Amino acid sequence: MGERTVIITGANSGIGKAAAIKFATEGYRVIMACRDVDRSKKAQMEIIAATESERVELMGLDVSSFESIRNFCAEFKTKYEKLDILIHNAAYFNHGEKSYQFSRDQIELTFATNTFGPYLMTKLLADHLAKSEDPRILNACTTNIRYFFDPKRKIEFDNLQGEFKDSKPYSVYVNYGNSKMALLMLTFKMAEHYHEQGIKVNAVQIPVIKVSKETIKKVSPGYRIIARLQNLLGDSQESMANTYFHICTSEEFKNVTGRLVNDKRKIVNSSHYGSSIKDGVKQFFDKDVYPTYADNREIIEKVWELSSRLTEEA
Numbered sequence: 227m228g229e230r231t232v233i234i235t236g237a238n239s240g241i242g243k244a245a246a247i248k249f250a251t252e253g254y255r256v257i258m259a260c261r262d263v264d265r266s267k268k269a270q271m272e273i274i275a276a277t278e279s280e281r282v283e284l285m286g287l288d289v290s291s292f293e294s295i296r297n298f299c300a301e302f303k304t305k306y307e308k309l310d311i312l313i314h315n316a317a318y319f320n321h322g323e324k325s326y327q328f329s330r331d332q333i334e335l336t337f338a339t340n341t342f343g344p345y346l347m348t349k350l351l352a353d354h355l356a357k358s359e360d361p362r363i364l365n366a367c368t369t370n371i372r373y374f375f376d377p378k379r380k381i382e383f384d385n386l387q388g389e390f391k392d393s394k395p396y397s398v399y400v401n402y403g404n405s406k407m408a409l410l411m412l413t414f415k416m417a418e419h420y421h422e423q424g425i426k427v428n429a430v431q432i433p434v435i436k437v438s439k440e441t442i443k444k445v446s447p448g449y450r451i452i453a454r455l456q457n458l459l460g461d462s463q464e465s466m467a468n469t470y471f472h473i474c475t476s477e478e479f480k481n482v483t484g485r486l487v488n489d490k491r492k493i494v495n496s497s498h499y500g501s502s503i504k505d506g507v508k509q510f511f512d513k514d515v516y517p518t519y520a521d522n523r524e525i526i527e528k529v530w531e532l533s534s535r536l537t538e539e540a
């Protein structure tokens with residue numbers, strides 16, 4: 227197939243870094259799209275040393291900033307003829323954060339990073355992806371969206387630009403889950419939207435994974451204890467990176483699009499359970515189903531329209 231190029235956002239730590247190692251080992255040109263280029267050089271050097279690849283490039287990208295995304299995409303397009311794989315791995319999830327945070331574009335930071343950034347980046351790179359023989363996009367989702375099995379849980383669309391920032395309680399956990407549910411809904415819509423260009427778009431349902439040493443350094447001392455406990459239970463970053471690689475490169479997933487895939491590489495389907503309490507408990511533990519909320523056509527269109535409007539305005 228000739229040279230193949232993958233962009234991995236947030237490739238300087240955790241699963242993103244492990245994925246960069248995997249793709250570089252397999253001969254891919256890897257573009258590490260990271261927000262702090264100076265800090266990320268150390269990770270780049272480690273990846274080059276581990277893989278002996280000369281094709282691991284570091285480029286500056288703040289996924290929460292629409293200007294940064296535009297600059298990144300313009301620079302990428304001047305340098306490279308085509309793009310084969312785009313992995314939206316970076317995410318904002320600042321454990322313990324209690325106050326409402328804005329992006330540079332005055333958008334709630336979790337949504338700006340985890341939902342609207344991937345939307346805009348995909349839109350700007352779609353023509354380069356369309357030049358690939360087998361273009362694939364992967365969105366990093368999470369088992370956290372399973373809280374949407376609660377029929378009362380909804381994405382709060384009314385506070386994404388700080389409308390109620392001083393009057394409504396802020397939870398980074400709720401915003402994280404909401405932004406990743408919105409990303410799953412975008413996955414379904416992107417798959418339809420980019421179908422004619424041959425671009426396949428899937429999401430991966432990531433369970434508890436070990437927290438990287440870089441991330442542990444960034445969080446508050448209280449959360450460090452939780453992170454170390456998570457590291458006793460969580461699966462390795464490498465195993466998740468191998469799953470990213472499988473979904474993005476294997477024959478098995480070549481024609482799969484618009485699907486959520488779990489860490490066992492099985493397609494996750496919309497919940498088929500009934501509304502009894504017993505069924506409610508069963509579906510929560512069944513990793514092969516996702517909440518039916520994600521299929522709500524009206525809300526999918528709302529996420530798409532909002533992503534389009536907010537990224538155009540800025």
Ligand SMILES: NC(=O)c1ccc[n+]([C@@H]2O[C@H](COP(=O)([O-])OP(=O)(O)OC[C@H]3O[C@@H](n4cnc5c(N)ncnc54)[C@H](OP(=O)(O)O)[C@@H]3O)[C@@H](O)[C@H]2O)c1
Binds near residue numbers: 240291435
């Ligand atoms: N670990 C888990 O248990 C788990 C579970 C479910 C889902 N996930 C998902 O898996 C993905 C990878 O997470 P991880 O566990 O590997 O976490 P991680 O080690 O904290 O990595 C997150 C990466 O995202 C980058 N990032 C954050 N905001 C960014 C921005 N505005 N622009 C560019 N890069 C940005 C970070 O860069 P900096 O170093 O500059 O902060 C870091 O490289 C995320 O999408 C996460 O939501 C993880």
